[in-house]
Each structure stands twice: as structure tokens, then as C-alpha cells.
Amino acid sequence: MHRGPSSPVPVLTAEERQLLSALVRRRQTPRGLATRAKIILLSADQPTATLSQIAAQVGLSDDTVGTWRRRFAAERVAGLSDAPKSGAPRTIQEADVERVVRLTLDTLPADATHWSTRSMAQTSGMTQSAVHRIWRAFGLRPHLISSFKLSTDPLLIEKVRDIVGLYLAPPDRALVLCVDEKPQIQALERGSATFPMLPGQEERTGHEYVRHGTTTLIAALDARVGNLIGRCYPRHRAVEFKDFLVIVHAQVPAELEVHVILDNYITHKTKVVQDWVLAHPRFHFHFTPTGGSWLNLVESWFALLSRRRLKRGNFKSKDELEQAIQAFIAQTNETPAPFVWTRSADDILDNIKRFCKRYLPAPSAPQNSQASSESLH
Structure with a gap:
């Protein structure tokens, strides 16, 4: 054309x-x-x-x-921008909108950690509904905050590529297992009366409860299939972790190599565990980067367990809690659903790179060319 x-x-x-x-x-x-x-x-x-x-x-x-x-x-x-619509003329001008946006981004109220629609309305001289519309149009939500942890692991790139590679292209004749502990799961007996959900009213319960002890779940997830091996222990020491590895070893067919993805918890690196791995050469450990446990897909299954079974569960003893956990594992294995990893290693590393460029200060330049030359070698 x-x-x-x-x-x-x-x-x-x-x-x-x-x-x-x-x-x-x-x-x-x-x-x-x-x-x-x-x-x-x-x-x-x-x-x-x-x-x-x-x-x-x-x-x-x-x-x-x-x-x-x-x-x-x-x-x-x-x-x-959209052309002006018919109707009454605008009462809020572009300068007013820009002022609210700048105040929101660049300042804080004197008596609070963040702006509310009420405090911004008082400062800007606008109505709360006008402030709300401006914030919604520009995606500003001062009441929310998200956290992050940037890994300082010197082998970050290598570990990300290693683990993502196992997810996207697992080795032949091998099983990839995501392993981790969920410690200090409390057996809570809800002592207060519970009022059931009604139309227009959520379920209500009191805040009183009785503690009946805690348990630790160690689990191994086959993310490609969705099956899970899990066992509850009173503690989570190297002895318990080694015992769990023995269980995994017994349940995985002998002809398969076992690639285990796990975090850097000290229990996983003790001499007892390392000696066991040396005695069973088909087991290969792949550690997530420091501060990078989100790479372990078993964390997603732990979230399902907490949300669907533990958060609102009522347990009169630790045994009852452990039975509920084992029942949830059995249900998972009856109708397994794969945990599909979709992001490539390059995508993850590029995202980290963009974050660093946007939020972290640039490293200081060498004082002279000689120092720069030496740093390259």
C-alpha cells in the first residue's frame, strides 16, 4: 500500500x-x-x-x-487518548490529574506510610471518587506492597539453566523430583462456634483455637505427571531426610536415574546425606539458587495443600492432622495433574536483568584504564 x-x-x-x-x-x-x-x-x-x-x-x-x-x-x-465525549465539560483538567499522580509517586503523607483516597483528596482538594478514578486509570495502588528477594548466588545463571532445563527437557530414562520440607504444620482445633455461609454472608468463625502439636511434611513431586511421595515426621533433621530418601529409592523403579531438585537448607548438605547419595549413584542433587526456592515446583503443591486442606482445617490431634495430609496426598495421586513449567531460562534471566537495571544502582566505573584492563583479565 x-x-x-x-x-x-x-x-x-x-x-x-x-x-x-x-x-x-x-x-x-x-x-x-x-x-x-x-x-x-x-x-x-x-x-x-x-x-x-x-x-x-x-x-x-x-x-x-x-x-x-x-x-x-x-x-x-x-x-x-480517546476523543472527548459529549456531555458536561470536564471539571478535572490535565494539570489536576498530573498533580495527583506526582503527589502519589513522589511524596508521602505526614502521618502515614502511604496515601489513601481520603488523605489524597484532602491534600489535592479533589473528591475521593476523583482520586480513585485517577489512580485506577494510571494503575496506582498505594495501599498494596509486594516483596522480592534478589538472589546473590554466584552460580545463579548456571543453577537457573540447570533446573529449568530439567523441567523443559528432562533426561531419558530418568525421573525429576521436586523435594522440600513443609515444617511446623500446626494441628489446630477450632474451639469457637462456626456460622455457615449464607447468601450475601461469608462463613464466620471465632479466633479461639487449641494447639495439639506440630508435624513436618517432606514431599517429592513428579511435576511432569503430578504424582507425589510424602511422609510426615516429628522433626526435620538429616536423619529424617535420609529416611525419606530411602523411601523414594524404594518406590522409584531401579532402572531410572533420579534427579532431585531441592533448596539449600543445611539438612540437605550434611555428611550423612552426602554419604547416602554417594552410596546411591543414581541420585543426583540439583540445588536451587540461594533465595530462589520459587524454582522448586513442589512449593506450588504445598500452596494447594495449605489452601484446600490446612488453612480452615479442624484437627483434634496431631495424628488427625497427619491422616488428613496423607488423605490429600492419596487424592492427588488418584487424579494427578502435571505442574507445567512454561518460562525459559533466558526469559527468567532477562527479567532479572531488567529488574537490576531499573531498580539497582549501576556499578561504579574503574578509576583508570589500567584498573579496567586488569578487571577484564
Whole structure:
């Protein structure tokens, strides 16, 4: 298709590219706005592409792509917003919106750790509903916080590639098992009355309970099939872990190699355990990176156990708790479902790299060229 002056190829500044890329990546961006931002980015990155080629990549018509390119050429990023709707004129101007966003991102209230719609409304002079709409439009949620742990393991790259490789391309004639402990599972007897769920009302229970001891579950998950080997122990020392390995050894066919994925808990590296592994050469340990237990898929099964059986369970003894756990394991094995790993090692490492570039300070440059040269060798 001929591309004339009515549909100019956009040339982006660094700031425009950064803003458009953020709109495309952010989950809270309205779909229409994200698609328009993608049109401009694709057009700038593929200056020789026709409107038809760009349209095919975003699933729109040639005319629609041309319209948004013209709007961008005339008004830049602001032109990608929806046109004003009919009705009463706007009472909140762009400057007001920008002020609320900047206050939210760059400041904190004097008497709290984060903004609320009420405190922001008082500071900005707007209504709570207006603040709420602005926050929702820009994906701002000051009341939420998420945690992270960046691994400092010097062998991070090698371990990620090793474990992900076992998930995505397991060796022939081998079994890959994800092994870990879930310690200190409490047998709690709910002493308070429970009121059942009713239409419009969730189940209600009191906060009183009686403790009847704790147990530790050691489990080995065959993620490719979804089967599980599990055993409860009163403690989780090297002796118990070795005993569990003996159980696994007895249940896995002798002709199969056993690749065990596990974390860096000290019990897994004791001399007792290492001597046992040396005496059973078909067992191979693969340790997750320090602070990288999320690579172990048995953690996902532990989450299912907690959510479906333990969190609201009522147990009058430790034996009753352990029976419930074994019953849940049996149920898992009756109808196993694979735990599918989908992310490649490159994807994970690229994500870590982007995080470091965005949030961590860049390393200081060497003081002179000689130091730089020596560091490369």
C-alpha cells in the first residue's frame, strides 16, 4: 500500500518511546490505549513497513492504523487518548490529574506510610471518587506492597539453566523430583462456634483455637505427571531426610536415574546425606539458587495443600492432622495433574536483568584504564 504524507512514519524521542513502552507493558493500561501505543512503536521500529503490515500485527484495519498515526503526528502522545465525549465539560483538567499522580509517586503523607483516597483528596482538594478514578486509570495502588528477594548466588545463571532445563527437557530414562520440607504444620482445633455461609454472608468463625502439636511434611513431586511421595515426621533433621530418601529409592523403579531438585537448607548438605547419595549413584542433587526456592515446583503443591486442606482445617490431634495430609496426598495421586513449567531460562534471566537495571544502582566505573584492563583479565 502506498504510504503518503497523510500517514507519516512517526519518529520518537527517547522520552516518548519510554512512555509508549510503559503503556504497552502495564497491565492496567486500557486495551485501546495500549494498542494505539503499540501501533506507534511498531511504525517507528519498522519505518519501511506498509500500513497493512502494521495492521496485521495489531489486528486492526489499515484505516485505523493510519488514523492513529496521523493523530500522533499532530498531537504526539496526547493524541492517542480517546476523543472527548459529549456531555458536561470536564471539571478535572490535565494539570489536576498530573498533580495527583506526582503527589502519589513522589511524596508521602505526614502521618502515614502511604496515601489513601481520603488523605489524597484532602491534600489535592479533589473528591475521593476523583482520586480513585485517577489512580485506577494510571494503575496506582498505594495501599498494596509486594516483596522480592534478589538472589546473590554466584552460580545463579548456571543453577537457573540447570533446573529449568530439567523441567523443559528432562533426561531419558530418568525421573525429576521436586523435594522440600513443609515444617511446623500446626494441628489446630477450632474451639469457637462456626456460622455457615449464607447468601450475601461469608462463613464466620471465632479466633479461639487449641494447639495439639506440630508435624513436618517432606514431599517429592513428579511435576511432569503430578504424582507425589510424602511422609510426615516429628522433626526435620538429616536423619529424617535420609529416611525419606530411602523411601523414594524404594518406590522409584531401579532402572531410572533420579534427579532431585531441592533448596539449600543445611539438612540437605550434611555428611550423612552426602554419604547416602554417594552410596546411591543414581541420585543426583540439583540445588536451587540461594533465595530462589520459587524454582522448586513442589512449593506450588504445598500452596494447594495449605489452601484446600490446612488453612480452615479442624484437627483434634496431631495424628488427625497427619491422616488428613496423607488423605490429600492419596487424592492427588488418584487424579494427578502435571505442574507445567512454561518460562525459559533466558526469559527468567532477562527479567532479572531488567529488574537490576531499573531498580539497582549501576556499578561504579574503574578509576583508570589500567584498573579496567586488569578487571577484564
